[in-house]
Amino acid sequence: MKIYFQLDGDIIRDAITYPHDGYTEVELDLTHLPAGINAGYYRLQDGIPVLDSALKSAADAASRPSDYAELETRLAASEAETAALNLAVIDLWETIANGGAA
Incomplete structure (x- = not known):
């Protein structure tokens, strides 16, 4: 399959299926492109699109709500509180299992 990539260095910025000025033609042995190919976190390496995890993390962070x-932070605090409560319940069950002796 022939694909045409708009590149920023080796970072893929866009992918189309027809020739266009400024786009690089690449022949791929794929039936479809990976999701997110034009999101700016794939690199073209040796003619193959490769996911760059660092670029994906940066793109994900940039698209997060304010x-x-x-x-x-609130989720981490809630998870810590839940863990503490679970330990308290375990302690109570152990106390009950030991006949009330601490």
Whole structure:
């Protein structure tokens, strides 16, 4: 399959199926392109699109809502509180199992 990539260095910015000025023609042995190929986190290496995890992480971080950091902090606090409560329940069950002796 012939694909035409718009490249920024080796980073794929766009992919189309017809020739266009400024696009690089690539012959691929694929039936379809991976999802996100034009999201800016794939690199063209030796004629093959390769996912760059660092670029994907940066793109994902840039597209997060403005309150995402606060939500992550609140989630971490909730998970810590849940873990503490689970330990307290385990302690209570052990106390009950030992006939009330601590």
